Amino acid sequence: MSGDLFSPDRHGDSDSAAGLLDFAVNVREGPPRFVLDALGARLPDLARYPTAADEARAVAAVAAAHGRPAEEILLLSGAAEGFELLPRLGIRHAALIQPSFTEPELALRAAGIPITQVVLERPWRLGADDIARLIPADADLVVIGNPTNPTSVLHPAATIEALRAPGRVVVVDEAFADLTVDPGSGEREPESVAARRWPDVIVVRSITKTFGLAGLRAGYLLADREIIERLSMGRRPWALGTLALVALTECVGAQGQRYCDEVAATVAGYRAGLVDGLRGLGIEPAVRPQAPFVLIEVRDGLGVKERLRERGIAVRSAANFVGLGPGYLRLAVRDEPATAHLVDALRTIGGSSGLL
Structure with missing residues (x-):
């Protein structure tokens, strides 16, 4: 499993699967x-x-x-x-x-x-x-x-x-x-x-x-x-x-282009909510995010990824990016209910395991 996670040809869709709440793939939920x-x-x-x-x-x-x-x-x-x-x-x-x-x-x-x-x-x-x-x-x-x-x-x-x-x-x-x-x-x-x-x-x-x-x-x-x-x-x-x-x-x-204007404003708001939720858990974004995804670093990125998957949530491991490593996770920006679910799951994982 870890060898696959470190392979340069692995993309976010490999971390996602049907039935999982998808924070792994940086694609909007569906076409307008x-x-x-x-x-x-x-x-x-x-x-x-x-x-x-x-x-x-x-x-x-x-x-x-x-x-x-x-x-x-x-x-x-x-x-x-x-x-x-x-x-x-x-x-x-x-x-x-x-x-x-x-x-x-x-x-x-x-x-x-x-x-x-x-x-x-x-x-x-x-x-x-x-x-x-x-x-x-x-x-x-x-x-x-x-x-x-x-x-x-x-x-x-x-x-x-x-x-x-x-x-x-x-x-x-x-x-x-x-x-x-x-x-x-x-x-x-x-x-x-x-x-x-x-x-x-x-x-x-x-x-x-x-x-x-x-x-x-x-x-x-x-x-x-x-x-x-x-x-x-x-x-x-x-x-x-x-x-x-x-x-x-x-x-x-x-x-x-009008659609992009609307989505860009919406994503900026959702991203701010995600960052606030993460900060409430003591997780600071690895850098100020300006795209529709947020990179974080935790103590055990692969462990957190698996614990989230057990709870029906997919996130993207950044272990295979040059210059990063297994402690980094990429989170796609999603709507408020999905974000709240992710933050609650991270809170549970952090309280029970210390992986964060």
């Missing part, structure tokens, strides 16, 4: 009605191949959302596909800002690309000194999550810009950016660089988290036209199915 209606309307079309018109509509929606031309957009079968395409850039040395999502490392290692793990110290915020001191000068690819999974750290856009260097491509994983909010102004996506048309920066985005569509696999990539052409070379035809294209059009479109 307007997305379901749009998908349902196209079910009769599944006997036909995806059309160029469907793809064009999805690209147009992404272009409008981020103020970029169609030539700088590549639709993806899930954001993870974007990492699988990176070796096509002829990368010689990749630097990964850790701890972070494990898929970029898996994809790059599978392609035989040398990797340097740039492991940040807690609170895992990348600074100018870190860039100069830790990132190899010959790294022609740097990958960073923003906000970072699983730490919930949101790096300033200026930090992303500081990663740029001659001969280097910077990849920013913004899978959870659409639910980030500036606590002062209320602005959504305050540190996103998706609209910055830097020629050496790739932004990878996902719709499956916020819209509860993990089973559909849909996302997109934003980059300079030349990079898009290189990533697209030799790609299979019909890379995305009809329903994925429809979902992208709806989720990235105007109605989808």
Whole structure:
């Protein structure tokens, strides 16, 4: 069991199961009605191949959302596909800002690309000194999550810009950016660089988290036209199915953006309630959370995880993230009743076992 928990290809869905209250997977509970209606309307079309018109509509929606031309957009079968395409850039040395999502490392290692793990110290915020001191000068690819999974750290856009260097491509994983909010102004996506048309920066985005569509696999990539052409070379035809294209059009479109505005505000409130509940138990978040999940550290993370599972609650062990370990647990933000249930269960575990 512990060997599986430490495997880099283990994700939150491995910690969840039917019937468990799910704090392990960072996906909303289900798609909104307007997305379901749009998908349902196209079910009769599944006997036909995806059309160029469907793809064009999805690209147009992404272009409008981020103020970029169609030539700088590549639709993806899930954001993870974007990492699988990176070796096509002829990368010689990749630097990964850790701890972070494990898929970029898996994809790059599978392609035989040398990797340097740039492991940040807690609170895992990348600074100018870190860039100069830790990132190899010959790294022609740097990958960073923003906000970072699983730490919930949101790096300033200026930090992303500081990663740029001659001969280097910077990849920013913004899978959870659409639910980030500036606590002062209320602005959504305050540190996103998706609209910055830097020629050496790739932004990878996902719709499956916020819209509860993990089973559909849909996302997109934003980059300079030349990079898009290189990533697209030799790609299979019909890379995305009809329903994925429809979902992208709806989720990235105007109605989808209004939905994100509502969900981002709701999640911020629920997250504050979760943090308050944890603090009432003497558990301080490992770092101030700015994404739809909270990272905590306890005395016996694996023990707490199993005790919660016995009580019907799934949480994500962070044991397999570079730079973390078995004492860390990631908690997805859920609604108030679910949060109250989790806090009560943690209180019971802490009182009876001392695992916290």
